[in-house]
Amino acid sequence: MERLNPRVxxxxxxxxLVTALVLGGIVTGVALFADTSEFPWFTPLYGVGVFLLVGVxxxxxxxxxxxxxxFEVRDDTLFLQRGVVTRVRTVVPYVRVQHVDTQRGPLExxxxxxxxxxxxxxxxxxxxxxxxxTPERADELQASLRELAIESEPEDAV
Amino acid sequence: MRLHPFSVPYRVVDRGLRFGWxxxxxxxxxxxxxxxxxxxxxxxxxxxxxxLGLGYEYAYYQRFAYxxxxxxxxxxxxxxxxxxxxxxxxxxxxxxxxxxxxxxxLGIATVSVETAGxxxxxAKLECVSAEEAERLQTEIRRLKxxxxxDAESETAGDVLYELDDRSLLAYSFLSFDPRVxxxxxxxxxxxxxxxxxxxxxxxVNGFGAALLVVLVGVAVLLLVSALWAxxxxxxxxxxxxxxxxxxxxxLRYERGLLKRYTGTIPLDKLQSVSLTExxxxxxxxxxxxxxxxxxxxxxxxxxxGSEAAVPFAPREDAVALARMxxxxxxxxxxxxxxxxxxxxxGRYSILAGIVAASAFAxxxxxxxxxxxxxxxxxxxxxxxxxxxxxxxxxAEGDEYAVTRSGFWSRSTTVVPYYRLQTVIESQSVFQRRxxxxxxxxxTAGSRRLAGGxxxxxxxxxxxxxxxxxxxxxxxxxxxxxx
Numbered sequence: 133m134e135r136l137n138p139r140v141x142x143x144x145x146x147x148x149l150v151t152a153l154v155l156g157g158i159v160t161g162v163a164l165f166a167d168t169s170e171f172p173w174f175t176p177l178y179g180v181g182v183f184l185l186v187g188v189x190x191x192x193x194x195x196x197x198x199x200x201x202x203f204e205v206r207d208d209t210l211f212l213q214r215g216v217v218t219r220v221r222t223v224v225p226y227v228r229v230q231h232v233d234t235q236r237g238p239l240e241x242x243x244x245x246x247x248x249x250x251x252x253x254x255x256x257x258x259x260x261x262x263x264x265x266t267p268e269r270a271d272e273l274q275a276s277l278r279e280l281a282i283e284s285e286p287e288d289a290v
Numbered sequence: 291m292r293l294h295p296f297s298v299p300y301r302v303v304d305r306g307l308r309f310g311w312x313x314x315x316x317x318x319x320x321x322x323x324x325x326x327x328x329x330x331x332x333x334x335x336x337x338x339x340x341x342l343g344l345g346y347e348y349a350y351y352q353r354f355a356y357x358x359x360x361x362x363x364x365x366x367x368x369x370x371x372x373x374x375x376x377x378x379x380x381x382x383x384x385x386x387x388x389x390x391x392x393x394x395x396l397g398i399a400t401v402s403v404e405t406a407g408x409x410x411x412x413a414k415l416e417c418v419s420a421e422e423a424e425r426l427q428t429e430i431r432r433l434k435x436x437x438x439x440d441a442e443s444e445t446a447g448d449v450l451y452e453l454d455d456r457s458l459l460a461y462s463f464l465s466f467d468p469r470v471x472x473x474x475x476x477x478x479x480x481x482x483x484x485x486x487x488x489x490x491x492x493x494v495n496g497f498g499a500a501l502l503v504v505l506v507g508v509a510v511l512l513l514v515s516a517l518w519a520x521x522x523x524x525x526x527x528x529x530x531x532x533x534x535x536x537x538x539x540x541l542r543y544e545r546g547l548l549k550r551y552t553g554t555i556p557l558d559k560l561q562s563v564s565l566t567e568x569x570x571x572x573x574x575x576x577x578x579x580x581x582x583x584x585x586x587x588x589x590x591x592x593x594x595g596s597e598a599a600v601p602f603a604p605r606e607d608a609v610a611l612a613r614m615x616x617x618x619x620x621x622x623x624x625x626x627x628x629x630x631x632x633x634x635x636g637r638y639s640i641l642a643g644i645v646a647a648s649a650f651a652x653x654x655x656x657x658x659x660x661x662x663x664x665x666x667x668x669x670x671x672x673x674x675x676x677x678x679x680x681x682x683x684x685a686e687g688d689e690y691a692v693t694r695s696g697f698w699s700r701s702t703t704v705v706p707y708y709r710l711q712t713v714i715e716s717q718s719v720f721q722r723r724x725x726x727x728x729x730x731x732x733t734a735g736s737r738r739l740a741g742g743x744x745x746x747x748x749x750x751x752x753x754x755x756x757x758x759x760x761x762x763x764x765x766x767x768x769x770x771x772x
Binding site: 254 | 584710711712713714715716717718719722732733734758762765766769
């Protein structure tokens with residue numbers, strides 16, 4: 133079983149902090165500019181509170197997510213385990229792989245990471261993505277998955 | 291080939307009605323009748339738009355050409371930006387023909403061609419003559435099957451199922467179309483003031499409160515029966531004259547009173563078969579049979595529910611028909627372990643507890659009449675948990691996996707292993723506590739998007755893991771054989 137690069141925690145945590153900042157900003161904005169005379173207890177401090185709460189929860193989630201996430205390139209299937217609250221284990225037979233992408237978001241580029249997305253014809257196809265890989269590992273994984281997909285029986289997708 | 295010339299007036303009227311309706315609503319909503327004095331301008335605007343629309347639709351008609359070659363359907367279209375599209379017939383999933391009242395009066399029809407993947411229709415011919423639509427449907431089917439045009443193998447097809455008027459009426463009243471329930475939202479603004487004038491303040495004690503409860507009860511009852519009648523009417527109109535035929539490898543259905551639909555369901559692209567019975571239908575032993583293909587699923591666009599292979603049939607007939615489409619063996623469905631039942635009872639009791647606690651708190655603040663009635667939710671929670679569990683099930687055959695769930699509307703889905711795309715085992719926090727897990731069989735069917743996954747709920751952990759392994763093994767085995 134392979135684990136992700138620990139730096140992926142930074143990507144997830146920063147993402148969570150941005151969300152926290154936006155939510156906290158909205159609450160602060162409402163407290164500052166809307167007419168809150170009916171609720172005198174409602175001050176911009178609540179915005180800071182929301183930011184801290186969402187931020188902390190997000191960072192904790194990022195750490196837990198990293199701990200749970202595992203994947204394995206098996207003989208004829210790709211195995212994926214993830215999920216903090218709901219644990220999800222996905223098995224993708226190579227026969228069903230349609231194409232394999234590598235993706236790099238701006239944040240991922242900043243910390244030097246990359247993700248691999250595996251597409252199947254199934255409606256849950258987009259669920260199969262492996263974040264937090266070094267670019268070399270991502271390319272390698274993409275290449276080997278492509279290889280394995282071609283090796284397995286060619287078959288009409290649906 | 292060109293579209294039917296009538297498609298020009300049809301499209302103008304159709305677009306005009308749609309746009310006009312929106313415009314009328316918009317104008318009426320924003321300027322309460324003040325536009326009366328500007329009517330000459332408005333009229334001129336409408337005429338100008340109509341002329342423009344007519345010009346555009348004529349150009350659209352002129353520019354639209356389609357052709358059925360040996361193995362593709364080619365469509366050239368576009369007024370401002372041109373598009374040339376070739377659809378390989380091998381990839382075609384469904385071919386639907388719809389005719390609404392206006393189209394029937396003009397003798398034309400809309401043909402929609404679907405391929406796998408993507409929610410939107412690949413090709414829409416709006417409109418061709420009714421005969422041409424029929425021809426396209428059969429031609430595409432025939433070319434797909436690799437038959438030649440002169441091979442006179444074309445029979446009318448065996449009629450597999452026909453919905454007679456009595457069954458249709460029964461179906462209309464025994465099933466409920468949830469889409470109608472959205473009508474409730476319209477009623478809320480009307481009911482709000484009525485409830486407000488009743489005055490909660492005076493009604494707190496004694497007779498007033500009892501009267502209020504009775505009134506609310508009567509109102510709810512009326513509302514429910516009105517919705518039910520509306521739903522029955524919708525169902526009746528939609529499924530009037532339902533007939534299902536088999537033509538080669540395709541199923542072909544037709545139905546509809548005001549708007550007539552015919553469509554094909556390609557059996558070689560079949561992903562899963564499911565049998566759905568709601569509470570009422572279970573009582574009388576009837577069921578709905580739905581076939582899911584990779585194009586789209588029953589209930590999806592464009593025709594809304596038309597693809598259900600058979601909307602209403604005696605259970606045995608539906609099962610027999612399903613077997614004919616996909617010869618699955620007799621599989622005994624197993625219930626999840628009894629601790630799953632305790633889990634559901636616990637879950638619903640917690641919900642009931644939350645409601646009761648809020649009622650209690652509300653009572654403390656505003657002295658709510660009969661707040662203790664909410665305690666009745668606890669026995670309901672126990673019963674609910676039991677019934678939820680009672681209707682869960684899964685089975686694994688050699689070729690097929692079966693999943694079942696739902697009390698109000700119980701669905702039993704048969705998934706051939708060779709259609710599996712991925713297999714997913716999921717375990718929520720609460721399931722982990724009980725040592726339970728669910729297995730999702732994901733196929734290329736598009737109903738999954740609407741949350742209709744074929745899921746075996748609440749198996750014990752070990753069963754779930756070995757089920758996943760075996761499903762993959764069987765997928766491999768069946769693929770090897772084909």
